[in-house]
Amino acid sequence: MEQAGPRSAYGSTGVGIPDLRTGTVRVPAQPQAADVDRERGVATPGAAAALGAPGQAATSGAEAPAVGAAEVRGEHTHSEAPVPRPRAESARPVVQRASVRGQILDALRAALVAGELTPGAVYSAPVLGERFGVSATPVREAMQQLALEGAVEVVPNRGFRVVERGTRELAELAEIRALIEVPVMLRLARTVPAARWAELRPLSDATVRAASLGCRATYAESDRVFHRAILALAGNSQLVRTADDLHRRAQWPLVGGPATRGRADLVADAAEHTALLEALVAQDLPVVQSLLREHFAGA
Incomplete structure (x- = not known):
């Protein structure tokens, strides 16, 4: 299973979240990296200290993670394409500094799933920061995560650099997810009352609506929410955290593969959610088992 105001499907408001009408997150093509701030002779607040500029103190309100000096000083961006800023009529919402790192992380995750961050391509914090209208510091922190x-x-x-992975890794992730989730869901199918399963219908319906938009990033989040809600019934937070991490990794794009799945694929995947939930409500264990194995086999 794959994986929305003021609050988005990613649990935050702010910049970089995909537009549900267009289903896109625009990230500039960056064949190589360079230091935009240094080349322009402008030091952005917070970014100067993170980049090691002399005499500049960070003002972002949070200290950047400890990384090697070569990694934080030399992000050369002289050859990167300029990043267009939003037009006035679609200006970015105001970002609260306390949550800027989380919003950038959500936006980068969405861009990764949507194929806006290309496997094998290198992206620099200063240029991405310019795209989001923030200093390089929160971008670098999000990238470190x-x-x-x-x-x-x-x-x-x-x-x-965005990691490159092939179909074998995706198959391995699907196998591990099945080994973890299928036995747990079958156990829950025998013990959880039908009324409790029926309470999850809004989450199942949300995956159907997200699939109809054709946006993989939006669908990916709703898909994970649905799976987390089912597994949470087991009362094992470590299980939920581990399964969610595997699920997120399974949503990253393949090198040389299509950036996104088509709308029809997403709709079909969401339909399996609906069928699974109906079988759980009916406590039809053979159907539940069959649907689960088919679902993970096609993940």
Whole structure:
């Protein structure tokens, strides 16, 4: 299963979240990296200290994670394409500094799932920061989190490269998810009352609505929410956290593959959610087991 105001499907408001009408998150093509701030002779608040500019103190309100000096000073961006800013009629919402890092992380995750961040491409924090209208510091912090999750890797003096992965890794993730989730769901199917399953219908319906938009990033989030809600009934937070991490990784794009799944694929996937929930409500264990195995086999 794949994976919305003032609050988005990603749990935050603010910049970079995909437009539900268009289903896109625009991230500039960046063949190489460079230091935009230094080249222009302008030091942005918070970014100067993170980049090691002398005499500048960080004003972002949060200290950047400790990384190597070469990684934070040399993000050269002289050859990167300029990033267009939003037009006045679609200006960015005001971002609260306390939550800016989380909003940028949500936006980058959405861009990754939507295929806006290309596998193998290198992206620099200053240029992405310009795109989002913030300093390089929260972008770098968000990218460091993505590096911990395995979505990107640090490229010294340049920025962050999106990981390249093939169909074998995707199949391995699907197998592990099935080994974890199928037995748990079958156990829950035998013990959870039908009325409790019926309470999850709004989440199942949300995946259907998200699929109809044709936006993979929006669908991916609703898909994970549905799976988390089912697994949460087991009362094991470690299980939920582990399964959600595997689920998120399974949504990253493949190298050389299509950036997004088509609307028809998403609609079909969401329909499986509906069928599964109906079988759980009816406590039809053979159908539940069959649907689960088919669902993970096609993940």
